[in-house]
Amino acid sequence: MDTSNIIDSRLINPHAIAIFGPSLKPNTVGNRLMNNIEKINPEVKVYCVNPKYDEVKGFPCYPSGLDIPDKIDVAVIAVPKDSVENSIRECIQKKVPYVILVSAGFAETGNEGLELQNKILKLCKENGIRVLGPNTLGVYNVKNNIPIIFTPIVREINSSIGLTTQGGAAGSMALLSATGEGVGIARLITTGNQIDINTLDIAEMYIEDDEIQIIASYMEAIPDGQKLKELGLRALEKQKPFIIYKSGRSEAGQKAAMSHTASLASSHTGFTLIAEKYGLTKVDSLDEMEDALKAFNARKRPKGNRVATLVVSGTQGVTNADHLVEAGLELAVLSDETRRKLREFVPSYLSIDNPVDISTHRDIFINCVEILEEAEEVDALFLQFNWSTEMGGDRYAQALVETYNRTSKPIIVITTGGEEFTGHIRKYLNENRIPSYNNVLSAVKSLYHLYNYEKRYSTRKQSPVTLKAPSMENKLPVSSDKSVTEPKVKDLLSQFDIPIPRGGVGKTLDEIFQIASGLTFPLVAKVVSPEIMHKSDVGGIVLPIENLEELKNAYETITQSVSRHSPSSKIEGYLIEELAQGPFLETIVGVKRDPLFGPIIMCGLGGIYVELLKDYSQRVAPITEEEALEMIKELKSFPLFNGYRGGSNYDVQALAELLSNISKLALTLGDDWSELEINPLIVLEKGKGVLALDGLITMSKSEYETVVSK
């Protein structure tokens, strides 16, 4: 991989920074920034550029950037918009690698601003300067106390979370909230309009940053589908969980995103599939992101989904059991050995059946935790208590931390009883890396994220996914009002080992008879014309054809019918094929090209299953046969493949092969098509394979690109 373009540590750990346009006037951008810079780590050299001052807040100030007697890593441009270009030119001369653009007056103000923005961007690109913003809050290295940012300064907590958000509010809310909860954020960068540096660039930097172990990002747009896949894999390789909250899922949300950061809409399905395949942790709200960060920041992950829950009331036992199971986790079945050990402490009228209920017996809390920690049948502990300081809560929390520090399993805690009684205990636990919540569903969901990450991590270690597309390329016609003819599609399918019926294309009756002589009746005849997408609508298909006389009739019927129903369509020939013989299952295999994420493969049973009952499954290309098998097994109608109610067993393996092959084929087709469909694709009995009876490639841009370009 080319790493030459990765944002380097100078952005986050600069040796020296320059502020263009600092101000002593209250409520100006330049002043608000200086209030933070004033408190910056003294090891960072700060230089100001403003002809009006000699020094600002104790930092030296120069009339021009060129006067600065130092090498600058990061320049913040906060000057009035008419002076921006001049400041940038000084940065170019000073060979400044990173510019943070906080001046107002760019694209958000209209065409003139947009022109200026483009000019600045061009200037920077030509001179190798990377630009953050505009509409950014800036860069905050919390760990090293370097707040080149407009958020309030927060206390440092030992955290290994790198956060990057497109919208500034998402970043500042998460920073405040994570700090308040005792979780902390190590670095925060908000990218705003991201005319150059975007959230994925920052995520890439975090992946290479040894101080960052968890990456989180809020995005209103995915800047680059392919890069997202690459980063997903790289983060997984480095065992750095990568958590993404992508907003703009709904139409209303997309509309709002476009008006906010001029974000391009992107398909939610595509993103969901990418996350699943490339090991990203997808969350659906800012709160869920913060909850998940708590859990991942603990740096312990469960080996499986068997959870032991220890509670102080029966109600908690019942409700936790429900919530855990409904989230996809399991209640560990405690062994006799474990139960025996627990019973030494837990009075006989209380349950040790998981939920383990210690009721008011706080003194046995740590004993029980230790027994469950040691139990082989337990992958994670889920504790709930409500002990205020008065009830010894602080003391028990401290003992829990000690146990946690010398054991290996994740422990998740829910503290109830109200913020004023147990809030400080929750924060204490979080600061000591025991993820603690005041909301059961948040806790359960976060534990599930941990488990799911670990599961995907080990799956991908066993069967790595590939990013490589076939190097060949298949040329397709580019006119969007034409379709690729069935014989041509079938040629393509054949190249990728996808079985098609025996047959051929003839132009004259003689040629057709010639073809038929090599085939076994019954046959089917179909018109071939690039202008005709739906052959049966124009009487372009005749079947079954049992003999030569019927074949002749079919030839004449098609010719007349097409010329009547679609006089402008040119008939290129007649496709004559053997008719497939049952028993078989009719399926539909489709590919949609997502402009951001590439081809998405779909399969389902034919007829009403896909359209009405929405019983289909999807994956992003390319897929292995194993992934294809997973896809097929996900179908609710899957039992129909396997002798359901006395039916046949069908060739699932051949269908999986086909799906894998079609995913590779789709990657060779370039960018000018929107849909490829094999309908029907028949699946014969076990061992007899599949047959693509018809194939269509649609050339128009996808619906989704049309929406975007509006």
Next chain:
Amino acid sequence: MDTSNIIDSRLINPHAIAIFGPSLKPNTVGNRLMNNIEKINPEVKVYCVNPKYDEVKGFPCYPSGLDIPDKIDVAVIAVPKDSVENSIRECIQKKVPYVILVSAGFAETGNEGLELQNKILKLCKENGIRVLGPNTLGVYNVKNNIPIIFTPIVREINSSIGLTTQGGAAGSMALLSATGEGVGIARLITTGNQIDINTLDIAEMYIEDDEIQIIASYMEAIPDGQKLKELGLRALEKQKPFIIYKSGRSEAGQKAAMSHTASLASSHTGFTLIAEKYGLTKVDSLDEMEDALKAFNARKRPKGNRVATLVVSGTQGVTNADHLVEAGLELAVLSDETRRKLREFVPSYLSIDNPVDISTHRDIFINCVEILEEAEEVDALFLQFNWSTEMGGDRYAQALVETYNRTSKPIIVITTGGEEFTGHIRKYLNENRIPSYNNVLSAVKSLYHLYNYEKRYSTRKQSPVTLKAPSMENKLPVSSDKSVTEPKVKDLLSQFDIPIPRGGVGKTLDEIFQIASGLTFPLVAKVVSPEIMHKSDVGGIVLPIENLEELKNAYETITQSVSRHSPSSKIEGYLIEELAQGPFLETIVGVKRDPLFGPIIMCGLGGIYVELLKDYSQRVAPITEEEALEMIKELKSFPLFNGYRGGSNYDVQALAELLSNISKLALTLGDDWSELEINPLIVLEKGKGVLALDGLITMSKSEYETVVSK
């Protein structure tokens, strides 16, 4: 309705109470209780009963309850278990109406305790004493400061919420949390093992209590299905939202509930359907219950689902839009008029398209809120801000309360920015009846509950549901290894106007020929035997029968085949019917008897639709034709009824009639059956009706009762 048995106000507002077994020894039950009683409203007379003391915490103490010189409304029994009976006998003599049993040593300790419990219960019942507990925390009238309970005393907040929980922890957690949030609880009663008074009894009392406007309950078991329906309707009539969190949804949760409060398992599907039909607000966690209480306590409800959202950052706009739409709400489309008014305040670079984004312009906040409040196209306001005191948050919150108090639409607020900055503002707003959250999803879900309640309230006003079952009763055989024969089921169906094929039952070939002479070929012949549930498995069905000779053959074939495959089955006769002629759709109509909630009606298309694709819908009986139509329209496969892809239009109206009729039929069948199925029920073309081709009633207890009785 019989109201003679309703718990009356003496339980919650006693004139005088007696404590049997108060103690001065720390950490005893009797002592912990007295620490609360010490602070009780001085208007309540308190008498203690304990031969050891003359007074306890300033209250007079007597050797025997009989010595108390006053009429007692509530007696708390906290004596050692061996003295409980004696205390109860004193209560009987004193004619005490309510006893709260807090002594330990009952059912939870084993058989001996259970016996004592039963003895006490019997004694109380015979003497008209109602018992709360054991395993109860007690009764807390927060509003009037009467804490006969083991939870910490909380400050009174002007609330109209009546809460009753089975588990004590659920009650005390909700009380603390609601108080902390500024919402408050007016009364709390936890019912524990509810050997007599249960959560529904308390809910019933709240419905009649003028100071209670919102009823909430946590249940591990539903004490009485029919009563739940009645209370649901009564609460709806009185416009008192009734919120229920029923735990034990999962198998693991049911197991835990059984070991906790010896709760019976109950069907989650049944409860969900009951909630939907009878206007209950079903929540799925304690947190969701507390969130919903906030919203309902505000006492303003939206007329529709069109929400205007006002935010202070673009990120909030995008994410709120997503969350609102995904929760089933809509973003109001703002009129030109409203937009014009907003634009007078909102700078041109900010969105007024809903989300309305005021960014940092706090000074226009109230102006915008007022404009949105007045807009006809808006049903509710959804505001998000993060202003700390320093940023004027308190001042804006106060202005918001003023606006809210003189306008009519619900306002929901999300305060972000961290507990220490905006927590007090959230609580202030809640105390002033503006539901405020720090979590977007909680806010969105709660607004949805408000909207859904209002929708159901108006639906039920237009088309009230009936609780009345037909007064007739149909006798069924009680032996569980027998089924009701098809002719008998069809007789029943006919009584309820459900069409069946023309035909009859003959025993001999002569009789069969006689029947056939009145019918039109083709026919079908089926064996009639109470021992045979699946006729086709034993060769008991022959079709199609085209003439008399084939009919004779069918008679012989069936006779031989049944005697070979099921020699012990007695053949009662042969059902001869006309064969249905297409086109038609095959459907399945089923009824399962839920032991708690009564018959549940199910319909779906035949074949694999119900079994494999789970495409069916359900309702609790009885249902009107309108409800039945809703059911049919819920099916994913519904388009198949309406000329899908050139198919026929089928008689949906007739199917709806049938569903309504079968729901009434099911209510006449008593309690000894588990399932009734019409499979197939064919739906003919529009105007041609339906035909029940086969019918079966299964007599065994339902699976679910089997589970419970384990």
